[in-house]
Amino acid sequence: MKITAQLAVWLCVAFGLICLGGALTAFSGAASIPDAAEREASYGYAAFYGFLALVAALFGVLSWLMAKGKLGPVE
Secondary structure, eight states: OOOOHHHHHHHHHHHHHHHHHHHHHHHHHHTTOOSHHHHHHHHHHHHHHHHHHHHHHHHHHHHHHHHHTTTSOOO
């Protein structure tokens, strides 16, 4: 299955926003968890979702550059 670079940009935006929302929710709710082990696990999940949001942003930018022809000729 082939997708265009422009579609990849929008899919990365959607995935990145979902991951960023999950990370912000986990970070904001972690302070109210009384158990220290559960709180640390919540911070770990938040960091992972933040990492996924950064990866989505990176691939979104790369896809946007490919769509604009900045990384080589557009076929």
